[in-house]
Amino acid sequence: xxxxxxxxxxGPTFAAPYHLSGDPAETEFTYGRYxxxxxxxxxxxxxxxxxxxxxxxxxxxxxxxxxLLALLxxxxxxxxxxDAYYNVRQLAHDLxxxxxREVPTDTAAVVDAAPGAKLVWVETxxxxxxxxxDIRAVAEASDATLVVDNTLPTPLGQRPLELGAxxxxxxxxxALSGHSDIILGYVGGRDLExxxxxxxxLGTIAGPFEVWLAHRSLATLDVRLERECANALRLAExxxxxxPVRYPGLPGDPAHETAKRxxxxxxxxxxxxxxxxxxxxxxxxAAEMVTEATSFGGTRTTAERRARWGGDDxxxxxxxxxxxxxxxxxxxxxxxxxxxxxxxxx
Ligand SMILES: Cc1ncc(COP(=O)(O)O)c(C=O)c1O
Numbered sequence: 001x002x003x004x005x006x007x008x009x010x011g012p013t014f015a016a017p018y019h020l021s022g023d024p025a026e027t028e029f030t031y032g033r034y035x036x037x038x039x040x041x042x043x044x045x046x047x048x049x050x051x052x053x054x055x056x057x058x059x060x061x062x063x064x065x066x067x068l069l070a071l072l073x074x075x076x077x078x079x080x081x082x083d084a085y086y087n088v089r090q091l092a093h094d095l096x097x098x099x100x101r102e103v104p105t106d107t108a109a110v111v112d113a114a115p116g117a118k119l120v121w122v123e124t125x126x127x128x129x130x131x132x133x134d135i136r137a138v139a140e141a142s143d144a145t146l147v148v149d150n151t152l153p154t155p156l157g158q159r160p161l162e163l164g165a166x167x168x169x170x171x172x173x174x175a176l177s178g179h180s181d182i183i184l185g186y187v188g189g190r191d192l193e194x195x196x197x198x199x200x201x202l203g204t205i206a207g208p209f210e211v212w213l214a215h216r217s218l219a220t221l222d223v224r225l226e227r228e229c230a231n232a233l234r235l236a237e238x239x240x241x242x243x244p245v246r247y248p249g250l251p252g253d254p255a256h257e258t259a260k261r262x263x264x265x266x267x268x269x270x271x272x273x274x275x276x277x278x279x280x281x282x283x284x285x286a287a288e289m290v291t292e293a294t295s296f297g298g299t300r301t302t303a304e305r306r307a308r309w310g311g312d313d314x315x316x317x318x319x320x321x322x323x324x325x326x327x328x329x330x331x332x333x334x335x336x337x338x339x340x341x342x343x344x345x346x
Contacts, residue, residue, distance in 0.1 A: 012038045012212035034200045038208040042215040043186070046176075049155035049218075050188040051162055055196050056211055060151060060171025062204035063185035064088050067169055068096055068119075070198035071145060076118040081105040081133065083126040084149065086311040092121075105131035107138060107258070114142035122165075123149035124158075125255065128306045128320045129313075130246040130271055132255035135262055139164025151175075152296070156225055157265035161188060175268060175297030177214040178224050184214050224299060224325055228268035231301070231323035231331055236270045238336050242343060245272040268324075269296050271306075274317035279346040280305040283319065287338035289331050296322030301331060 002008075013036060018029040029035050039056050047054040057063040064087075072078065074097040080089055083105040092100050101117065103109040105126040110133055114120050120142055124133040135158075139146050148160035151171045160168045170176060172184040184206055187195050199205060229249065236247035248259035249266030259266060274280045284292045284303060293302040294309070301324035307316045323331070 009212070009215060010037075010041070012208040014208055033203055033205055036208055036211075038211050038215075039206065042211045045215060045218055046155070046172075046186055047188065049159075050150075050168055051155075051159055052168070052188040052190055053192045054186050054188045055192045055199060056172075056206050057185040057187070057199065057204050058206045058210075059183045059204075060085075060169070060173055060185035061087055061091070062202075062206075063169050063171075063187045064149075065091060065096070066198045066202050066204045067147065067167060067187050067195060068092070068098075069202065070194045071167075072096075072098060072118060075099060077101060077116060079103060079110060079113045079117045079120045079144070081110065081121070081123060081126060081131075082313065083129040083131060084121060084123040085127050085151075086309075088121070088123070088149070090311070105129060105133060107134040110138050111141040114138070114144050117142070117144045119145045119147060121147050121149070123151075125152050125248050125259065125267060125269070127152060127269070128271055128318070130248060130253075130255065130269065132248055132258045132262075134258050135160055135163040135165055152267045152269055153263055153265065154221065154225065154267075154297075156221055157229075157267055158263045161190075163262055166190070172214050173297075174295065175225065175228070176221065177217045178221065178297055178299060179213075179217060180293075180295065180298035180300065180302075182210040182213055184210050225265055225268070227325040227328075228297075228299075228323050229265045231326065231328050232266070232268050232270050234328055234332050235321065235323055235335055238332050239270070239272050239339060242336075242339055243272050243274060245270060247271075268322050269320060270323070271314075271318060271320045273315050274319060274342060275346045277305060277307065277316040279342045280317045280319050282345050283338050283342035286341045287335055289326055289334040290321065290338070296320070298322065298324060300324040301326055 303321040
């Protein structure tokens with residue numbers, strides 16, 4: 001219950017140590033690496049959306065690394081889809097001492113690899129391939145701890161904990177905060193004590209101002225996603241008339257049936273394949289309403305030729321596009337004009 005005179009959303013609390021006398025165990029806020037009231041307010045809000053307890057981190061990768069270090073012992077076998085965000089795969093291969101089983105982003109392949117694994121990592125829809133894994137089927141088929149990267153759909157598009165996942169993880173940098181100006185991540189689950197302890201020890205923490213900005217952005221998450229997903233579907237339909245396109249919301253997409261069962265919204269991201277790198281670059285140069293950038297989920301439509309980074313198994317002309325909140329007709333017109341001009345040159 002709010003009191004008269006209180007702000008709707010209290011401003012960020014900046015504190016390294018808090019005033020503290022007597023027994024620290026009797027005080028909620030002791031030191032800024034362990035607790036912060038601005039984190040707590042954001043965690044409660046996102047926790048209500050994900051349906052669990054939530055802990056915020058300074059980045060999506062901070063959330064990933066802290067969760068893995070909190071849950072696993074060196075040498076533990078883990079299953080990771082080959083199309084999971086490449087830094088997650090690289091972290092598990094190169095930096096952390098696990099036995100990695102990399103499998104295609106496919107429900108049957110994940111289930112087949114799961115026996116004996118301590119943890120199964122699923123990113124669905126995957127990025128940048130946009131394949132979908134059936135979360136409930138994996139949860140029911142395996143005893144391993146199931147973690148779902150929910151970055152792309154956000155909790156207003158998909159709630160992995162309700163579908164049987166043990167933990168949900170997301171980069172809040174993307175659609176959740178949605179304005180392309182902060183880096184942030186979170187982990188959700190039923191019991192996050194070990195995860196919070198690891199966060200305090202590793203220092204993978206978020207600045208209060210970023211957390212406050214993300215909290216402020218939650219108020220518009222629903223309306224942003226509504227427009228972004230509508231724009232993504234219209235773009236996928238229009239682009240699909242000319243070149244191969246992937247969008248889980250598109251009837252006829254190989255992922256659509258599974259996506260329909262577990263997603264309430266299909267997200268802002270679609271991908272399409274142009275004949276080669278030159279055609280993709282020509283498209284990006286010609287599209288006036290599309291900003292060339294990596295990342296996704298912002299209010300402004302962005303796209304990139306994904307193969308320019310290396311690390312993903314995609315063709316040279318593969319474009320990942322994240323639909324923003326622009327006027328739908330104007331955006332579709334601009335993108336189809338740019339596509340036609342890129343295809344003419346190819
Ligand atoms: C699916 C997915 N998970 C995790 C991350 C890492 O998040 P961050 O950039 O906030 O560290 C990203 C970043 O692109 C991502 O796309």
